[in-house]
Amino acid sequence: MDSQYALSKKESMVKGLGLGMLQIATFCSYSLVIWVGAVAVTEGKAKPGETIAAVINVLSGAIYISNAAPDLQAFSQAKVAGKEVFKVIKRTPAISYESKGKFLEKVTGDIEIREVHFTYPSREDKPVLQGFSLAIQAGNILALVGSSGCGKSTVISLVQRFYDPMSGVVLIDGQDIKTLDLKFLRTNIGSVSQEPSLFSGTIMDNLRIGKIDATDEEIIEAAKTANVHSFISNLPNQYATEVRF
Numbered sequence: 214m215d216s217q218y219a220l221s222k223k224e225s226m227v228k229g230l231g232l233g234m235l236q237i238a239t240f241c242s243y244s245l246v247i248w249v250g251a252v253a254v255t256e257g258k259a260k261p262g263e264t265i266a267a268v269i270n271v272l273s274g275a276i277y278i279s280n281a282a283p284d285l286q287a288f289s290q291a292k293v294a295g296k297e298v299f300k301v302i303k304r305t306p307a308i309s310y311e312s313k314g315k316f317l318e319k320v321t322g323d324i325e326i327r328e329v330h331f332t333y334p335s336r337e338d339k340p341v342l343q344g345f346s347l348a349i350q351a352g353n354i355l356a357l358v359g360s361s362g363c364g365k366s367t368v369i370s371l372v373q374r375f376y377d378p379m380s381g382v383v384l385i386d387g388q389d390i391k392t393l394d395l396k397f398l399r400t401n402i403g404s405v406s407q408e409p410s411l412f413s414g415t416i417m418d419n420l421r422i423g424k425i426d427a428t429d430e431e432i433i434e435a436a437k438t439a440n441v442h443s444f445i446s447n448l449p450n451q452y453a454t455e456v457r458f
Contacts, residue, residue: 235279236279239275239279242271242275243272243275246267246268246271246272247268250264250265250267250268251264307377308374308375308376308377308395309395312394312395313394314391314392314393314394314395314397314398315388315392315393315394316393316394316397317385317386317388317393317397320385320386320401321351321386322351322352322385322386323348323349323350323351323384323385323386323387324347324348324349324372324383324384324385325347325348325349325383325384325385325387326345326346326347326348326368326371326372326381326382326383326384327346327381327382327383327384328344328345328346328380328381328382329342329344329345329346329371329378329380329381329382329383330342330343330344330345330378330379330380330381331345331364331367331371331376331378331379331381332379333367333376341362341363341364341367342364342367342368342378344381345364345368345381347368366406366407369404371383372385372390372402373398373399373402373404374390374391374395374398374399377391385398400423400424403423403435411456412456413455413456413457414455414456415450415452415453415454415455415456416445416448416451416452416453416454416456417429417432417452417453419456420432420435420436420452423435429452432452433452436452
C-alpha cells in the first residue's frame with residue numbers, strides 16, 4: 214500500500230506540474246499575442262480590425278489545444294493497451310484452424326488414445342493425464358466417470374484437437390489426428406458440451422455452425438438424430454425461431 218501511495222503521489226505531482234506548465238505557456242501566449250497586436254496597431258503596421266481578428270483566432274486555437282491536452286493521456290494509454298491487444302490478435306496459434314492435412318475417404322469412428330500425457334498451459338504444475346490409454350470401437354457407447362477435474366472433458370478436447378498432448382498419440386481409424394485436416398476432423402465429430410454456447414440468430418443458423426456448408430435437409434436430419442426435431446417443430450417459427458439474449 215505504501216509503495217502504491219508513493220507512486221500515486223508521484224504521478225499526481227507530475228500531472229499537476231505538467232498542467233501548470235501548460236497553463237503558464239497558454240496565458241503567456243495570450244499576453245504575447247495581444248502585446249504584438251497592440252504594437253503593430255500603434256505603429257500603423259496593421260489595421261485594428263485585422264489585428265483583433267488575428268488575436269481572436271490565435272486565442273481560440275490555443276483554447277482548443279489546451280482543452281485537448283488532458284485527452285493525450287488517454288491516447289497514450291490506448292496506444293499501450295492496443296499494442297498488447299494486437300500482439301494477441303497477430304499471434305500464430307499452435308493448432309491453426311487453417312492448417313491442411315489428410316482427408317479420410319471413409320470415417321468409421323474407431324478412437325484410440327495411446328499413452329497420453331497432458332497438462333494445461335495455464336497449470337503446468339498440475340498434470341491432468343499421465344500415461345492415459347483408451348480404445349473405443351465405432352458404435353459402442355462409453356461413459357467417462359470421475360470426480361471434477363480428473364480429465365473427462367480433457368479427453369474430449371484432445372479428440373477434437375483443441376489441444377495436443379505433451380506426449381502420446383490420439384488416433385481415429387488408425388490415423389494420428391495431427392495428420393488430418395482440422396476442419397475435416399471437427400466436421401466429423403458431434404459434441405455437446407456441459408455449457409453449450411448459443412449465438413444470436415435463428416436455430417437453423419446455430420445448428421449450421423457445426424457444418425457451415427450443410428443443407429437444410431442435413432440439419433433437420435441431424436436434429437432428428439439428436440431427438441430435438443419435434444421440439445423445434447412445435448415452436449411458432451420452427452427452425453427460423455430467433456435465439457436472443
